[in-house]
Structure formats: C-alpha cells, structure tokens
Amino acid sequence: MPQGKLICAMTFSPKPHAALLIVGHGSTENPDSSTPYFDHAREIEKRGVFAEVHCCFWKEEPSMREALYMIDAEEVYIVPDFISEGYFTQEVIPRELELTGPTTRVHKKTIHYCDPVGIHPSMTSLILQRTAEVAPGVPQEESTLFIVGHGTGLNKNSTKAIRDQVELIRTLPDCQFADVQDTYMEEAPFIADWGKIAKTPNVIVVPFFIADGLHSYQDIPMMLGFEKDEGLAASQKDVFRNNPYHLQNKTLYYSAAIGTEPLMADVILDQISSFDAAQSDHSENVAYA
Amino acid sequence: MPPNPTTQKMSLTHKLTEALDSGINQIGQIRILRDSLQLHHIDDTDLDSLEAFDSPDAAREISLYTADGDYRFTKGELSLKKGWILNLTSIEEIRKALDLFYPASLGLWRAHELGTIRVQNLRDKLGRQSGMYRHARNISDNGAQELVQTLCGPANKCVKKILWQIDKDLSLQDSEASRWEGIVPPADATNAIPMVCQEACNFFVAEARKKSKAEFEAKAD
Numbered sequence: 458m459p460q461g462k463l464i465c466a467m468t469f470s471p472k473p474h475a476a477l478l479i480v481g482h483g484s485t486e487n488p489d490s491s492t493p494y495f496d497h498a499r500e501i502e503k504r505g506v507f508a509e510v511h512c513c514f515w516k517e518e519p520s521m522r523e524a525l526y527m528i529d530a531e532e533v534y535i536v537p538d539f540i541s542e543g544y545f546t547q548e549v550i551p552r553e554l555e556l557t558g559p560t561t562r563v564h565k566k567t568i569h570y571c572d573p574v575g576i577h578p579s580m581t582s583l584i585l586q587r588t589a590e591v592a593p594g595v596p597q598e599e600s601t602l603f604i605v606g607h608g609t610g611l612n613k614n615s616t617k618a619i620r621d622q623v624e625l626i627r628t629l630p631d632c633q634f635a636d637v638q639d640t641y642m643e644e645a646p647f648i649a650d651w652g653k654i655a656k657t658p659n660v661i662v663v664p665f666f667i668a669d670g671l672h673s674y675q676d677i678p679m680m681l682g683f684e685k686d687e688g689l690a691a692s693q694k695d696v697f698r699n700n701p702y703h704l705q706n707k708t709l710y711y712s713a714a715i716g717t718e719p720l721m722a723d724v725i726l727d728q729i730s731s732f733d734a735a736q737s738d739h740s741e742n743v744a745y746a
Numbered sequence: 747m748p749p750n751p752t753t754q755k756m757s758l759t760h761k762l763t764e765a766l767d768s769g770i771n772q773i774g775q776i777r778i779l780r781d782s783l784q785l786h787h788i789d790d791t792d793l794d795s796l797e798a799f800d801s802p803d804a805a806r807e808i809s810l811y812t813a814d815g816d817y818r819f820t821k822g823e824l825s826l827k828k829g830w831i832l833n834l835t836s837i838e839e840i841r842k843a844l845d846l847f848y849p850a851s852l853g854l855w856r857a858h859e860l861g862t863i864r865v866q867n868l869r870d871k872l873g874r875q876s877g878m879y880r881h882a883r884n885i886s887d888n889g890a891q892e893l894v895q896t897l898c899g900p901a902n903k904c905v906k907k908i909l910w911q912i913d914k915d916l917s918l919q920d921s922e923a924s925r926w927e928g929i930v931p932p933a934d935a936t937n938a939i940p941m942v943c944q945e946a947c948n949f950f951v952a953e954a955r956k957k958s959k960a961e962f963e964a965k966a967d
Contacts, residue, residue: 522944527849527852
C-alpha cells in the first residue's frame, strides 16, 4: 500500500557516460501517439545528465531491435514510458531487447531495466500539478477528482497503478478533495457514470495515459458528454482548451493525458534513481546473456 | 561505468564525420552538405526557396507526413516531402537529425560495415512473437514472399536493403525489393550511406498476421 505523503522529485546523479533509452508503444495510425516520448527525451537531453538520450517503439521506428545500434555508450538505462506493468513491460520489452534481469550484459553493453514510469510514486505530484493547472483556483473541497484508465480484463496491473495513485492522493495530509475516484472506460466504476458518482459541484478528470489519442481526445469526452463522434483527426480536436464544461449541473474540468505533462521527464529520472537505489545492494545480480 | 578506451568503438558521430569527409553526401532521400552543415531533400535544387529550420528536432515534424498528409509510420518510405532545409551547427546535430529522419539507420550501417549486425531471418522473427502476433508464424512461404514484394522496396513502404531471408535455407524470391541496395538513385555506394534492414519490422509482422489469417480462412472455405 502506498504511503500517504507527497513524494517530490528525487535528486538525480548525472550519468555522463551512460545512455537513456525511453521505450514507448507508438502507433501506425496516430502520429500524436509518440510525441510525448520525444518531448520527454528532449527535456532530459537538455539537462545534460546523460551522454545520449534516445527513444524506441513497438509500433514505430526505431524498433527496440534497432535501438541499441544507435547508442555509443556501453551502459544503457531503459525506462518503459508506459503507464503500468503488464504484457509489454514484462514480456515484450525484455524479449525484444534480450533482457534477463534488472541488469543484463548483452551485445557488449550493460543494460539496466527500470520499472515503467506510471507506477512510480512521484506520479502523484504530477497528477496534483495537472489538476491545479486545469482547474486553477477551484476549491478542492468542492471538487471530485477522477483518474481515468482504460480498464480491461486483460491487464489487472493497469487498474492497480490507478488505484495506487487514488490511494496516495486520498491519504495525503493536505489533500482537500471531497473525493478521489478511480474510473475506467471499459469496467466499473465507469467514467460514463461520473455525474452519478460525483457529489460535488466541481469535477476534475485526468486521463491516466501516456499519450493523447482517440481515448483522451474522443472516447472519454464522449463518455463525459461534451463530445460527439465527429470523426475529426485527433490533432484537430480542441477538447482540452474549452474548459470548463457545464454538464449535469456540474462544472467539469478536463485534462490532457497525464503523460503529456512536461514534468514526466522528472518521473523518468526518478524511476532511474529508484532503480539505482534498489540495485545498489544487489550488484552481484548481473545476468550475462 | 566509464567507457573502456581499449574496447570502445568509433563513435557514430566520428564514423559519420569520416564518411562525409570521404565524399558521402546522401542517405535515403536526404542530401547532406558537409561544409555548410545542411540537410535537404535530394530533389530540391533551389536552396534559397526552401523553408529553413535550425534544430535537428525539426526532422521529426518534417518527416511525419507525406506531401499529401499521410502519416509516414515507416520512415524508409520513398515519400519524404520536399521544400525544407535544415541549417545545423555540427556533425553531431546532423547525426541527431538523421536519427529522426531514418531512425537507427546510421547505427545499422556502421554495424553492417563492421560485420556486427545481428540479422534475423523471417521464420525466427515470427517464431518469437507472442500474444496476438503469435499467429503470424503460420504464414506460408509463398505468402511471406508475396508480402516482401508488396510491403518492402522502393515501390512500397521501405527503401532499406533487406539482409534477411525467409529462413536459413530459403532466400527471398527475385524482385525489386530483394534486389534493392538501400540507396536512392542516382546515388550509389560511392556517395551514399546504404540503409539496411536486419530483420522484418513490426509492421511486416502485423501484416503477416493478417495474411496468415486470410490464408487460414481461405483453406476453411
């Protein structure tokens, strides 16, 4: 169970001889899908804490199989820019990159495999920052915060990541929200029922996804009731800039996907710091492939 | 871990610098101007008329869509739009831009030249797929050969030189795709960096899954 305190960005020790490889899903249909990964990479690159920063993808180029060829550094940190543990982080990424443990020696490189960003406790700070940005000056005690995930029977870990965040925020000593609730597109509690669940005049909705795409541009807005299926290309949508929405006698504030927050770069670095801290006592656990 | 000077290979930027100094000036559809540190489309000749960008990061935006507005999710497609010029400040920036225009192509070229590239034949690639893509392995040899000829090569989705076979005993049938050397003419190996494909991409795998399904359904009918 997560502890009820706000975790701020950790101090990051620069790694001037190492590379960072950010792994994302990508899409063959929606070019907006991979934008946040490049944004996070550029932000970290600007800070000069790694010798190199690269991205790779499942559905776009470079693929995970190609990515190591781009890298000069012999030490590589891999951070899945995914919202939860699951099939991709536990099966696909290790398989594609030939990883056999937290640290793997393969193809003359030492590769450290970190946890996905979405499960790091510092995501809590990010969510709260996003709520303040999207609903400035709106009193928390008169507001319900909904964190929205996809929800599916295929991956229980995706709902766990959201439930953990809800619990973290609820137990923060200075949390003033009247209610914080996990909701989903495809399983109960459904985001479509937001009007029945929320007992407050204000509602803030944060989609718990890395990238904006059809789910955050169109599907969730349709479930919330302020968007119709107009078939517009995703990047033509303006759903995040028309706040607030007045629906069901409530005032609703809708955020872009949490992964589009520039401070996700800090969460990536935090996840690397957490990896180093966890592995510092287990340096003998290097697997040689 | 600091780099070991005795084992560290030449950096990719150093390798690119050497190539440019020896007369290389093209990769894919991009002209590389060594002295002025500029990149532009090989079909653009009036450089003063081009829209200028000054960051290597602009490469992603430039290469995202075709001139018709279609999303270019395979960057090796012969559809890079014209009308732009990148004014850069170093070979390092050229490398960064090229890594966005043609992801990993410089690194794959280096590995191919060094003989360290890890080529994986199609059957091995499909055989290790899991989840919904595990069905891709059931595609017939003929179906796989057809896919190569309809997805790969300059007429289709990619201008990389294919290094893999169907399996260790079955090479690709002769076609434009199988013959392609990874260089867009009129350039040749004396002035262009070849783009190479060490294993089928995930788009190919997804299409193999569809083809396998269609073959199965055709048999059932």
